[in-house]
Amino acid sequence: MTSTLALEGVTKRFPTGTVAVREVSLALEPGDFVTVVGPSGCGKSTLLRLASGLESVTGGSIDVRAAATSYVFQDATLLEWRSALRNVELVGELRRIPKDERRRRAQEALDLVGLTGFETQHPRQLSGGMRMRVSLARALVADPDLALFDEPFGALDEITRLQMQTELQKLFQLKRFAGLFITHSVSEAVYLSTRVLVMSGRPGRIVAEIAVPFPYPRPPELRYEPEFAELTGQVSHALGEHS
Amino acid sequence: MTILEAPVTGLPGTPAPPTRRPWWRTALARAVPIVAALAGIAVVWYAVSYLVLPADQRFLLPPPHEAFGSALANPALMGPMLEALARSAGVAMVGLAIAVVLGIGYATVMSQSGWAERILYPYAVILQTIPILALVPLIGIWLGYAFTARVVVCVIIALFPMISNTLFGLQSASPAAHDLFSLNRASRWQRLAKLQFPAAVPSIFTGLRNASGLSVIGVIVADFYFQQGAPGIGGLLRTYTLRLQMEALLTAVALTALFGVIVFSIFAALDKAVVGRWYGGHTR
Numbered sequence: 073m074t075s076t077l078a079l080e081g082v083t084k085r086f087p088t089g090t091v092a093v094r095e096v097s098l099a100l101e102p103g104d105f106v107t108v109v110g111p112s113g114c115g116k117s118t119l120l121r122l123a124s125g126l127e128s129v130t131g132g133s134i135d136v137r138a139a140a141t142s143y144v145f146q147d148a149t150l151l152e153w154r155s156a157l158r159n160v161e162l163v164g165e166l167r168r169i170p171k172d173e174r175r176r177r178a179q180e181a182l183d184l185v186g187l188t189g190f191e192t193q194h195p196r197q198l199s200g201g202m203r204m205r206v207s208l209a210r211a212l213v214a215d216p217d218l219a220l221f222d223e224p225f226g227a228l229d230e231i232t233r234l235q236m237q238t239e240l241q242k243l244f245q246l247k248r249f250a251g252l253f254i255t256h257s258v259s260e261a262v263y264l265s266t267r268v269l270v271m272s273g274r275p276g277r278i279v280a281e282i283a284v285p286f287p288y289p290r291p292p293e294l295r296y297e298p299e300f301a302e303l304t305g306q307v308s309h310a311l312g313e314h315s
Numbered sequence: 316m317t318i319l320e321a322p323v324t325g326l327p328g329t330p331a332p333p334t335r336r337p338w339w340r341t342a343l344a345r346a347v348p349i350v351a352a353l354a355g356i357a358v359v360w361y362a363v364s365y366l367v368l369p370a371d372q373r374f375l376l377p378p379p380h381e382a383f384g385s386a387l388a389n390p391a392l393m394g395p396m397l398e399a400l401a402r403s404a405g406v407a408m409v410g411l412a413i414a415v416v417l418g419i420g421y422a423t424v425m426s427q428s429g430w431a432e433r434i435l436y437p438y439a440v441i442l443q444t445i446p447i448l449a450l451v452p453l454i455g456i457w458l459g460y461a462f463t464a465r466v467v468v469c470v471i472i473a474l475f476p477m478i479s480n481t482l483f484g485l486q487s488a489s490p491a492a493h494d495l496f497s498l499n500r501a502s503r504w505q506r507l508a509k510l511q512f513p514a515a516v517p518s519i520f521t522g523l524r525n526a527s528g529l530s531v532i533g534v535i536v537a538d539f540y541f542q543q544g545a546p547g548i549g550g551l552l553r554t555y556t557l558r559l560q561m562e563a564l565l566t567a568v569a570l571t572a573l574f575g576v577i578v579f580s581i582f583a584a585l586d587k588a589v590v591g592r593w594y595g596g597h598t599r
Contacts (some may be wrong), residue, residue: 078423124498125498126497126498128493141498142497142498143494143495145491145494145495146491147491148426149489149491149492149495151492151510151513152594153513153514153593153594153595154513155595157499162495162499162509163499163507165509166496166499166500166501166505166509167499167500192595193595194594194595195595196594196595197595306461
């Protein structure tokens with residue numbers, strides 16, 4: 073099996089007895105960008121924590137074949153006392169990459185997300201959208217084969233959110249990591265992904281899988297096409313039936 | 316890719332720097348309330364001296380110009396008083412330094428495991444809840460009545476704010492930030508040095524500010540009770556009280572208050588300067 077990430081019948085039961093995720097199977101191949109939508113509290117984030125190894129499964133198995141995995145959090149999760157560049161460099165520091173190389177790679181990652189010139193700014197001096205860009209740069213700096221996203225744009229305003237979606241699918245086309253993206257926005261799920269998985273309310277199970285055939289790069293206007301509306305309709309319908 | 320947002324340099328409509336208030340007006344605006352408060356105290360003082368107290372009891376609270384005037388004009392009184400103040404300041408700073416090192420160390424050990432915290436935290440709380448005056452006689456009996464004992468009193472009184480603020484700071488990093496370190500397989504040392512400790516810096520300086528004020532109280536209390544060797548300012552307070560030297564006593568009290576205010580202000584300014592820079596200079 074060549075999947076970058078494979079989940080087989082994964083179940084997570086917390087010590088309190090709550091079953092967050094039940095019998096979830098999914099496989100991510102290189103070049104897949106899979107989004108998971110579901111009602112709040114359905115175990116989407118737990119699914120991501122399991123995939124990343126932050127939590128361990130209580131049933132089933134997880135197989136990760138990635139030299140590097142990165143994780144983008146719900147908020148930017150930057151270290152406030154570090155400049156933008158040093159925040160991105162942190163990953164290299166923790167992995168003990170020599171200073172010159174990690175600095176060069178951090179600079180490249182910042183350039184990639186459009187933050188050239190903001191290297192020395194601290195998080196408090198940046199807007200919400202720019203903080204999230206630093207967070208994306210930090211995720212990309214390790215050149216991940218697998219990138220996990222935990223509702224990263226949920227806290228952003230609508231305009232910034234649409235911009236970030238446009239940029240993320242460009243980055244995906246450029247870097248071709250396998251992506252697993254959690255969201256509760258149906259249009260975000262369809263716009264970004266090659267495949268949308270719909271989760272039911274707790275305990276979370278996958279109840280529908282909808283392929284998204286549009287080629288990358290995707291123009292922002294794609295959101296107004298009838299085919300796009302057709303797909304968001306299907307996803308919303310699946311969500312409505314199982315929540 | 317284009318940059319879609321401009322850097323944030325201030326709120327829209329904020330006036331440009333050249334139109335800011337000149338520094339002396341800011342200083343004046345800050346000084347006015349302090350001067351007004353001092354003037355208010357002086358008015359009440361004079362009123363008590365001249366209107367409340369009959370002339371034959373005026374020695375209990377001589378008016379400010381007499382109290383300070385006669386003491387300040389008397390080098391035989393002021394010389395020893397300033398020397399004693401300097402001695403006390405030395406004890407307070409040594410005590411504070413020890414409290415800072417011990418407090419940060421103790422909190423760091425506690426932050427490393429839930430067990431360590433559960434075992435060690437109660438001792439810190441006990442230290443805080445026993446009134447210092449209950450411990451003073453014991454410290455005197457065990458350690459004598461000189462420099463060491465005075466420093467120990469300062470350490471005991473200044474330690475708790477250092478421990479509690481440092482611990483709060485070390486635990487202040489978000490769960491997501493800890494996840495980030497876990498995902499990158501950070502060692503315990505890396506987590507402490509690159510996440511917990513930097514996150515604690517603002518709290519440590521808050522603790523230092525509070526501990527500095529307390530160490531001044533500690534040294535006065537210790538001086539007051541431990542009279543062996545050259546006296547500190549607290550020791551002179553006791554001597555003047557016993558001899559009913561009201562002018563000297565009032566001057567010493569005022570000096571002590573001034574000393575406390577200066578120490579606290581220095582550490583408050585340090586706190587503000589360090590924390591401002593910590594987050595990259597100006598904040599939104």
